[in-house]
Each structure stands twice: as structure tokens, then as C-alpha cells.
Amino acid sequence: MLQLTKRTEYGLLALVHLAEREGAVVSVREICERYPLPRRTVAEVLKELQHAGLVDSTRGSNGGYTLARTPELLTLGDVVSALEGAPPLTTCESPIVLKGGGCEVQPMCPIKSPIHRVRERLWQMLEHTTLRSLVSKTAHVPLGAPGAVESN
Amino acid sequence: MLQLTKRTEYGLLALVHLAEREGAVVSVREICERYPLPRRTVAEVLKELQHAGLVDSTRGSNGGYTLARTPELLTLGDVVSALEGAPPLTTCESPIVLKGGGCEVQPMCPIKSPIHRVRERLWQMLEHTTLRSLVSKTAHVPLGAPGAVESN
DNA sequence: GCAAACCGCACTCAAAAGGTGCGGATTCAA
DNA sequence: TTGAATCCGCACCTTTTGAGTGCGGTTTGC
Ligand code: SF4
Ligand code: SF4
Numbered sequence: 001m002l003q004l005t006k007r008t009e010y011g012l013l014a015l016v017h018l019a020e021r022e023g024a025v026v027s028v029r030e031i032c033e034r035y036p037l038p039r040r041t042v043a044e045v046l047k048e049l050q051h052a053g054l055v056d057s058t059r060g061s062n063g064g065y066t067l068a069r070t071p072e073l074l075t076l077g078d079v080v081s082a083l084e085g086a087p088p089l090t091t092c093e094s095p096i097v098l099k100g101g102g103c104e105v106q107p108m109c110p111i112k113s114p115i116h117r118v119r120e121r122l123w124q125m126l127e128h129t130t131l132r133s134l135v136s137k138t139a140h141v142p143l144g145a146p147g148a149v150e151s152n
Numbered sequence: 153m154l155q156l157t158k159r160t161e162y163g164l165l166a167l168v169h170l171a172e173r174e175g176a177v178v179s180v181r182e183i184c185e186r187y188p189l190p191r192r193t194v195a196e197v198l199k200e201l202q203h204a205g206l207v208d209s210t211r212g213s214n215g216g217y218t219l220a221r222t223p224e225l226l227t228l229g230d231v232v233s234a235l236e237g238a239p240p241l242t243t244c245e246s247p248i249v250l251k252g253g254g255c256e257v258q259p260m261c262p263i264k265s266p267i268h269r270v271r272e273r274l275w276q277m278l279e280h281t282t283l284r285s286l287v288s289k290t291a292h293v294p295l296g297a298p299g300a301v302e303s304n
Numbered sequence: 305g306c307a308a309a310c311c312g313c314a315c316t317c318a319a320a321a322g323g324t325g326c327g328g329a330t331t332c333a334a
Numbered sequence: 335t336t337g338a339a340t341c342c343g344c345a346c347c348t349t350t351t352g353a354g355t356g357c358g359g360t361t362t363g364c
Contacts, residue, residue, distance in 0.1 A: 001236060002155070002156060002232065002240075003241055004241055004242060005321065007321080007322080009242065013261070013262070027339085035257050038323065038324090041322070041324085047341080047342075057340095057341065057342090058340090059340065059342080060330050060331025060339080061330085061340060062339080062340080063330080063339080063340045064340075089154065090156060104188045105187050110168050110286060110287070111161065114286050118228070118277055125270055129270060134262060134263055135262070153321085157352065157353090158352075159353080179308085179310090180309080180310085181309080190353085190354065192355065193353065193355090195311095196353095199310080210309090211361045211362060212362025213308045213362050213363040214308080215308080215310055215361080216310085217310090
């Protein structure tokens with residue numbers, strides 16, 4: 001399904017919050033007080049982002065995460081790539097799996113090449129969308145609004 | 153996962169074949185002799201495409217499917233839309249589901265708007281890719297190549 | 305009448321996504 | 335020193351989605 005995973009959304013939200021608090025060490029708890037997200041899963045995602053080198057972690061009592069680069073150098077593509085792998089878009093062209101022998105149609109596939117082209121474009125779009133552009137557009141939203149949601 | 157479903161690929165392959173045999177009534181059997189695909193599932197897909205008005209069906213002994221429009225007017229977007237619904241890209245912005253009450257973050261979501269923008273772009277790409285462009289690029293491939301695949 | 309094709313529903317099976325349990329290590333601060 | 339807060343790592347479970355099939359029916363041409 002042509003859709004981003006929830007994990008990716010969580011990651012983006014977390015990164016946006018990290019960017020807003022530029023430089024500060026931010027705990028998962030704080031992120032989940034800002035947005036009504038499952039704490040544990042967000043932690044999972046942050047861990048993956050740290051593995052991918054997008055954020056740095058500080059352990060201990062006042063620990064948390066910080067951006068590893070400036071928001072200008074952090075793209076949507078980086079996040080997607082870190083959390084979902086490069087977008088294959090088709091079953092073949094996937095650098096990861098290729099299990100089960102791959103697609104039988106491949107040698108005669110007429111749609112492989114055109115779809116590959118679409119994939120490249122999509123990827124370019126993602127890589128040209130920086131975290132900065134996500135933050136700036138919402139820097140003026142009211143922060144104090146009590147959402148009053150109950151999930152976790 | 154940012155990926156097209158196999159059903160969509162099957163649909164595209166079928167449509168390409170229909171386009172190649174312009175106007176002719178083509179049976180599912182013939183498509184599956186051309187490409188090594190699970191016959192039954194392709195039939196399922198064709199049925200969906202017919203429901204969406206992309207192909208016409210003819211019943212009976214010499215029955216099969218034909219394109220409902222010319223390849224120039226049939227876009228990748230039409231196919232994806234028919235088989236997967238419009239690409240939501242995010243959990244919200246999905247015109248179909250919205251079950252479970254939708255996303256709790258929505259009222260304060262900083263990434264909704266930018267991602268929506270990406271989605272629009274993607275959608276435009278898909279809608280500007282016609283079936284014709286898929287066919288023409290492979291009109292010269294050798295058709296008699298015996299792939300020698302065993303599935304189905 | 306028979307065979308070939310589409311029609312329609314519902315059902316199973318497998319994979320992916322989403323989320324959690326639990327114990328451990330690290331740091332800070334009282 | 336003690337304890338609370340935080341990240342760490344692995345494995346596990348549950349829900350959702352995707353892929354494919356069973357089976358009987360209807361339509362059409364020979
Ligand atoms: S070879 Fe063609 S049909 Fe097979 S996975 Fe790639 S694009 Fe899809
Ligand atoms: S509101 Fe934001 S977090 Fe929620 S589904 Fe939409 S984009 Fe994702």
C-alpha cells in the first residue's frame with residue numbers, strides 16, 4: 001500500500017519536536033507529553049533513528065535525544081530510509097529482500113523501467129524536503145491547546 | 153510501506169497486454185500465458201478494474217476484456233486509484249477508512265500539511281503517466297522469448 | 305449439450321505493522 | 335548510598351493487510 005508507516009510519522013513528529021527545542025536534550029517522555037503517542041513505540045523509533053545516525057542519545061537521569069545534524073541537512077528521505085529502507089515501490093528493485101527468488105516476470109517486464117522512473121522522482125522529492133521546512137511552517141501554531149485525548 | 157501492491161502490478165501488466173492487442177478481446181488465460189502470473193488473482197484484479205470502469209468485459213466462450221479507453225487516457229493514477237484507493241500516504245487524509253476515530257495527533261500535527269504536499273506531487277506524477285507511455289517503451293522487445301518459468 | 309470464459313462470495317494462509325514485557329545499564333541528584 | 339529517571343536490547347504477542355484459492359453460478363459460442 002502506497003503509504004508511510006506510523007513509525008515513520010512518529011519519527012517525523014519526534015524530530016520536529018527535537019528541532020523546535022534546538023540543541024536541548026529531549027526525553028521520550030517529553031515528546032509524548034507534547035503529542036499523544038505510545039511512549040514505548042516512540043522510544044523504539046528513536047532508537048532506530050539513533051542507529052541510523054540521525055539523532056544522538058544521552059543516557060542517564062537527564063538523558064534523551066538530540067538532533068545529530070541541523071534541520072537543514074535532515075531530509076524526509078533520510079527518515080524514510082532509516083525507518084523503512086529505501087522505497088522499492090515495486091517488488092523487484094528492492095535492495096533488501098529479493099527472497100523467494102524475486103519476480104518471475106522480470107526478464108520480460110514492461111512496467112519495470114517506467115515505474116523505476118517514478119520511484120526516482122518520488123525519492124528526489126523526499127530528499128529535497130528538509131526537516132527545517134516542516135518546522136518553519138508550523139512554528140506559529142498555538143502550543144497550549146489541550147488536546148484532551150486519552151490514549152496512553 | 154511505501155510500495156505498490158502486487159495486485160497493482162498485475163493490473164498494469166494486464167492493461168499493457170490489452171493495449172498491445174489494441175481492441176481485441178483478451179482472456180485472462182492469454183494474459184497468463186504471456187506472463188507467468190497466478191491466473192485466478194489476475195482475474196480478480198481485472199474484475200476490480202472493470203468495476204472501476206477501466207476495462208470492459210465480454211462474457212461467454214470467446215469472452216475476455218478490452219480497454220474501456222485508449223491508452224492515452226488511461227493513467228497509472230487511474231489504476232492505483234482503482235486497486236488501492238487514492239494514495240493516502242498518511243494515516244489521516246485517507247478518504248476511505250477513518251475508522252477508529254482517526255489520528256489523535258491531527259489537531260496539532262505539524263507534519264500533516266507538508267506531507268500532504270508530497271502526496272499531491274506523487275499523485276500528479278501518477279496521473280501524468282499514461283498507459284501509452286508504458287507500452288511504447290517496450291513495443292520493440294522480443295515477444296517470443298521463452299521465459300521458462302514454472303509458476304502456475 | 306458441452307466447453308470456455310467471466311461472475312461473485314467468502315474463506316484460508318502468510319507476511320507486515322504496531323505495540324508490549326521484562327530485565328539491564330547509565331547517569332544525576334538528593 | 336540510594337533511588338528515580340532515562341536509554342538499551344531482545345523477544346514476544348496481536349491486529350491488519352496482502353495474496354491466493356474453493357466452489358458454485360451465469361453467459362456465450364460451437
Ligand atoms: S519485474 Fe515487473 S512485475 Fe516483477 S516486481 Fe519488477 S516491476 Fe513488478
Ligand atoms: S495527523 Fe499527522 S500524525 Fe496523524 S495521521 Fe495525519 S500526518 Fe500522521
